[in-house]
Amino acid sequence: MRGARIAVVGGGLAGIAAALECADGGAEVTLYEARRRLGGATFSVERKGHWVDNGQHVTLRCCVFYRDFLRRIGTEHLIAMQPRLRIPVLREGKPPAWIERGHAPAPLHLVSSLMSYAPLNRRERIAAVRAAAALRRLDPNDLRLDRFTFGEWLRARGQSQRAVDALWNLITLPTLNVDAENASLAQAVQVFRTGLLDANDACDIGVAAVPLQQLHGDAAAVALDDAGVRVLIGMPVRGIDREPGGVRISLDDGPDTAHAAIVAVPHYAAGELLPPGVVETDALDELGTSPIVNIHVHYDRRVLAEPLAAALGSPVQWLFDRTASAGIETGQLVVVSLSGADDEIGEPVDTLRDRYLAALARLLPAARDAEVLDFMVTREPKATFRAGPGTRALRPPQRTDVPGLYLAGAWTDTGWPATMEGAVRSGLAAARAALDDLAVGVRAPEEAVA
Numbered sequence: 001m002r003g004a005r006i007a008v009v010g011g012g013l014a015g016i017a018a019a020l021e022c023a024d025g026g027a028e029v030t031l032y033e034a035r036r037r038l039g040g041a042t043f044s045v046e047r048k049g050h051w052v053d054n055g056q057h058v059t060l061r062c063c064v065f066y067r068d069f070l071r072r073i074g075t076e077h078l079i080a081m082q083p084r085l086r087i088p089v090l091r092e093g094k095p096p097a098w099i100e101r102g103h104a105p106a107p108l109h110l111v112s113s114l115m116s117y118a119p120l121n122r123r124e125r126i127a128a129v130r131a132a133a134a135l136r137r138l139d140p141n142d143l144r145l146d147r148f149t150f151g152e153w154l155r156a157r158g159q160s161q162r163a164v165d166a167l168w169n170l171i172t173l174p175t176l177n178v179d180a181e182n183a184s185l186a187q188a189v190q191v192f193r194t195g196l197l198d199a200n201d202a203c204d205i206g207v208a209a210v211p212l213q214q215l216h217g218d219a220a221a222v223a224l225d226d227a228g229v230r231v232l233i234g235m236p237v238r239g240i241d242r243e244p245g246g247v248r249i250s251l252d253d254g255p256d257t258a259h260a261a262i263v264a265v266p267h268y269a270a271g272e273l274l275p276p277g278v279v280e281t282d283a284l285d286e287l288g289t290s291p292i293v294n295i296h297v298h299y300d301r302r303v304l305a306e307p308l309a310a311a312l313g314s315p316v317q318w319l320f321d322r323t324a325s326a327g328i329e330t331g332q333l334v335v336v337s338l339s340g341a342d343d344e345i346g347e348p349v350d351t352l353r354d355r356y357l358a359a360l361a362r363l364l365p366a367a368r369d370a371e372v373l374d375f376m377v378t379r380e381p382k383a384t385f386r387a388g389p390g391t392r393a394l395r396p397p398q399r400t401d402v403p404g405l406y407l408a409g410a411w412t413d414t415g416w417p418a419t420m421e422g423a424v425r426s427g428l429a430a431a432r433a434a435l436d437d438l439a440v441g442v443r444a445p446e447e448a449v450a
Contacts, residue, residue, distance in 0.1 A: 002026050004438045006431075007249050007258040009237045009273065012040020013420055014408040015264035016220045017069055017427030022262075023227040025435040030258070031229055032249070034236035038224075039217030041383065042420070047376060050326040051211040054378045055294045056318070056337040058174075058308075060195050062202035063421035065428065073223040075215050080307070081206040088309045089119065089170070090319075092362045096309070099170070101203060107136055109200045119166040119312055124159075128167055131157040136197045140190035140415065146392045150188035151181035170310050171196070173339045174318060176387040176417050177290040182340075187387045187417055194416075207308065210325050240273050240405070247404050260434045264408035264427060267385060278402050283394040287411060288386035291379065293341040295356050296322075298374035300331045303360070303367040315359050331373060334360070341379075349377050384418035385411045398430040403437070406430040 004027045008019045011033030019031045037043060044051045059066055059079065070076040084103075088096040097118040101109040110132065115125050134157055138145060150172060154164055164180055172180045175191045196203045208215045224231050239250040240261050249256040263270055268289065271281040309319045318337045326333050336356055338344055344352065353375050361368045385391070395413040398406055408430040409423065416422035 005258040007261040010264035011038040013423040014427035017424045018262045018408050018431040019229050021428050021431035023229050029229045031231045032235045032237050033233045036234050037217050038220050042212040042216050044211035044213035050328045053212045056320050056335050059206040061204040065424045066421040069424045073219040075219045078210045079206040080209045082204045085203040088306050090309050090311045090363045106200045107197045124163045127158045135192050138189045140186050145186035146184050148185040150183040150185050153185050166312050177339045177384045184389045184391050260404045262406045262408050262430045267411040278400050287394050289382040290384050290386045291341045291345040291381045292383035293338040293344045294378045295336040296376040297334045300371040302332045303364045304334050399433040406434050
């Protein structure tokens with residue numbers, strides 16, 4: 001593959017993974033990133049002498065491609081991985097319930113936890129075990145499943161609304177960024193089978209022990225340089241066109257050329273860069289977006305006893321202790337992560353402050369007398385595509401019908417939801433498709449423009 005030039009547009013996880021894979025395959029790679037940093041939707045900002053991530057991202061032990069990606073850029077050791085799944089579920093005025101896995105082989109590893117799960121009664125617990133067994137028999141690649149919502153399927157399997165709220169949505173919301181009532185059944189099957197039911201240890205949770213910018217963007221910049229990738233940050237691409245022999249990259253200071261281009265930008269931006277007909281813009285519009293809001297509260301003392309927790313009966317969904325990763329030496333930084341945050345995305349900071357400080361005080365007794373040293377809200381209005389019914393048919397493959405043009409991003413058809421694992425998988429798939437086509441001369445550019 002020596003001499004082949006590949007352009008990668010976008011410096012998020014998908015673009016970084018694609019660029020490294022192309023460089024490892026022998027191509028000459030240029031990566032263009034419009035922002036002044038790498039890392040895409042995962043980054044950190046400095047605030048009052050410490051680091052705050054734009055959003056809370058976690059990984060699971062089953063996210064093997066993402067973990068390989070971290071190994072490739074030298075930061076896998078900076079993930080704090082649970083020895084085994086153990087999640088406290090906080091409830092106002094009640095002791096925490098627990099979701100944890102045992103040592104039995106899958107799917108028996110979760111039976112004991114489900115059968116003792118305090119928020120559900122005995123009948124609901126038995127029904128939940130049966131529903132989990134039924135989920136394991138479904139194929140996430142069965143396109144018929146993509147016509148239905150996960151909520152419809154759960155109701156048909158005898159799940160009460162309380163069970164949906166107290167159990168199923170604890171997983172559905174943070175992984176799909178929509179609740180069960182609005183989530184594609186096919187996508188939910190993939191999440192629950194891959195992340196919980198098919199392997200004993202797949203569900204163990206890993207959290208970055210350092211700021212996300214250090215984990216991803218900064219480390220990737222070094223790895224890309226070592227791999228010989230030319231990285232141009234602060235360099236927005238205005239358009240990509242086919243031309244004899246390859247592609248033409250339109251930049252503010254003049255054009256650039258390559259034999260192939262991998263476009264690794266969000267789905268709502270891809271159509272504006274590509275020539276007409278490369279992607280179905282109506283399908284990309286139908287993918288929609290779903291927001292995420294994160295609330296960062298710096299207390300003057302420790303109020304959250306666990307590194308992470310979920311919450312029930314509260315506006316709070318998930319909580320994380322980010323004190324050490326932020327570099328804070330006094331007190332505790334608690335981050336509240338709100339997925340599917342359609343109601344919260346436009347709320348004023350003061351409204352969110354009043355609502356969530358009160359909610360945290362009800363969940364965490366130690367927070368009631370604690371002083372709030374800082375309060376910050378980060379918002380991602382278009383954090384992910386909306387993983388509703390019909391989503392699978394809207395997600396394009398990484399290899400397009402136009403020679404020399406490839407797509408990457410968690411929104412492309414990876415089978416995974418919009419996660420870091422999905423982003424990395426998409427970048428690798430796009431890179432391998434480009435390398436394979438250039439190596440064997442499939443759909444030669446000269447023929448395509450004739």
